Amino acid sequence: MTGNRPESEIFENAAAEKATASAAPKTRASRSITVKPSRMRLAWSEAGWLLFAWLLIAALWELGAYTEVLNPRILPPPSETIPYLLQGPAPAGIGAQRTTFLGAIFDTLSRVAIGYLLGILAALLVGALIVRYKPLRRVCFPIVQTLAPVSPVAWIPFAIALVGIGSPAAIFVVFMAIFGSMTVSAVAAFDSVPEEMLKVGRSLGTSSTHMWTRVIIPAAAPDLMVMARMSFFAAWMAVLAGEMAGINSGLGYLIILGQQMYNMKLVMVGIITIGVLGFVIDRLLLLIQRRLLWWEYRR
Amino acid sequence: MSNINEKKRRPTQVVFENVSKSFGEKKATQDVSLKVPGGSFTVIIGPSGCGKSTMLGLAAGLDEPSEGYVFVGGREVAGPTENVALLFQHYNLFPWLSACDNVAFAFRNRGMPRKEARQRAMELLANVGLEDYADKVPDELSGGMKQRVALVRAFAMQPGLLLMDEPFAALDHQTRRIMQNYLLMTWQATDATVIMVTHDLDEALYLADRLVLFSGSPGTISEVIDIDVPRPRRLDEASLASIRQRLEAHLEKEVAYDEFTEAELAQVMGFAAQS
Numbered sequence: 001m002t003g004n005r006p007e008s009e010i011f012e013n014a015a016a017e018k019a020t021a022s023a024a025p026k027t028r029a030s031r032s033i034t035v036k037p038s039r040m041r042l043a044w045s046e047a048g049w050l051l052f053a054w055l056l057i058a059a060l061w062e063l064g065a066y067t068e069v070l071n072p073r074i075l076p077p078p079s080e081t082i083p084y085l086l087q088g089p090a091p092a093g094i095g096a097q098r099t100t101f102l103g104a105i106f107d108t109l110s111r112v113a114i115g116y117l118l119g120i121l122a123a124l125l126v127g128a129l130i131v132r133y134k135p136l137r138r139v140c141f142p143i144v145q146t147l148a149p150v151s152p153v154a155w156i157p158f159a160i161a162l163v164g165i166g167s168p169a170a171i172f173v174v175f176m177a178i179f180g181s182m183t184v185s186a187v188a189a190f191d192s193v194p195e196e197m198l199k200v201g202r203s204l205g206t207s208s209t210h211m212w213t214r215v216i217i218p219a220a221a222p223d224l225m226v227m228a229r230m231s232f233f234a235a236w237m238a239v240l241a242g243e244m245a246g247i248n249s250g251l252g253y254l255i256i257l258g259q260q261m262y263n264m265k266l267v268m269v270g271i272i273t274i275g276v277l278g279f280v281i282d283r284l285l286l287l288i289q290r291r292l293l294w295w296e297y298r299r
Numbered sequence: 300m301s302n303i304n305e306k307k308r309r310p311t312q313v314v315f316e317n318v319s320k321s322f323g324e325k326k327a328t329q330d331v332s333l334k335v336p337g338g339s340f341t342v343i344i345g346p347s348g349c350g351k352s353t354m355l356g357l358a359a360g361l362d363e364p365s366e367g368y369v370f371v372g373g374r375e376v377a378g379p380t381e382n383v384a385l386l387f388q389h390y391n392l393f394p395w396l397s398a399c400d401n402v403a404f405a406f407r408n409r410g411m412p413r414k415e416a417r418q419r420a421m422e423l424l425a426n427v428g429l430e431d432y433a434d435k436v437p438d439e440l441s442g443g444m445k446q447r448v449a450l451v452r453a454f455a456m457q458p459g460l461l462l463m464d465e466p467f468a469a470l471d472h473q474t475r476r477i478m479q480n481y482l483l484m485t486w487q488a489t490d491a492t493v494i495m496v497t498h499d500l501d502e503a504l505y506l507a508d509r510l511v512l513f514s515g516s517p518g519t520i521s522e523v524i525d526i527d528v529p530r531p532r533r534l535d536e537a538s539l540a541s542i543r544q545r546l547e548a549h550l551e552k553e554v555a556y557d558e559f560t561e562a563e564l565a566q567v568m569g570f571a572a573q574s
Binding site: 199204 | 359361379380381383384385387389391393394395396404405408409435436438439452456
């Protein structure tokens, strides 16, 4: 074997020359062309631009309110909203619906977390079963496909009638918001695992259980992860819509309270919180994606 | 390869007996009978769409013949087994596993502990000069490296039969030549039978003990040519050159059945005849 050294050295040179070119068809082009600065530096520069963009909007807003181009009663400027936000936990509402700012955040986050995780797990399971069993694909898949486009808000009357006003109803709405579309994309992701890869897997002595855990799921993971991140936005919007439309607690309800009391600062606080939390959670999901799909970020 | 002589066994013979295979309406092969001697290197060559790859699928147990029988190692094929390895043009390495873990994959399926499996995989990678790349994932390797890892992985379980479907078609000329040598080197250290499908005449002449010429749609065997030129071969040897002429004459008559309609062919071949 060592007799072939010179040959393999020739090979190495040839390989080095075409290393970038040969990978091009499969990987995203940007990955092989750009010379990357460190990821930390990129993250800082991104954060810097984010801050700058928002400071710019805040400044324009402030200017608009000061010159009364914007009506400060309807669009309270940041100089009023931010101190209001920081003075919390501000209780709002009356009687049983009385809630604090932090309480509302907790309600919304716990609902979305539970509904989201249950929805994803159920979608993966049902998707796998549909891919695995032909009759299920014929019978269950059309049902899922017709339920997927139903707006999550449409489930609210049903959810409240079924489990009453409160967290279970909100969780149900979140679940319904993502289950259908996530199942459809899980089926697509499992279906698009290359046939040859399955053949090679089988010829390497993979049992049918291991085919799922060691071949199909990892092969579909990049597609699944993208869909999971998209689903989070659907889940986040669904929980807020649900809280606005009858489930009387949480961040969505906080905004409705603001409307009812004509407290636009409260509405603004609600909107800012929803935006910031949604952004932060998406970034967390991105971090999880990097960890989970580590091999895609090696280059 | 290491420890290949641990078990002495009969080389794996492959027999196709009056095999026809249809996919739905389309007939891929018709009444094909072929005996592939154990331990030999057989190359199937022919125009695209004549059912060459179908033969590999049948031998691998991934498809069932519509008519006839396929025997591998004296037993009728009844599904994929570890005795039969596959190698495709698209390397089909698992992108989420390092080179080492890709090779160790089959060992792990057998229930071998992770550490031992990785250690054996490392030895095999070292055989093809890839020990320094063991922890790279496929995306970080060049095309030739990926195909070397795939080759090592295919041989890892010491299969009796290796089936290859245009394995080097995506590589550039020089890399392909080196990979062919890697393949010969790896194969000659084992008792494996190889069946390879290729479009590349040079590749066929360089590697094969026996050439099987396919033609028609549905595909049938039109000729079997034995090449007993010792290896390493030079393609300009007189004996190979004469076989080459025969092959070219044969392929010229054939067409790529799934690429063109008959009318298109009549038109374009008429044009070629005029000029």
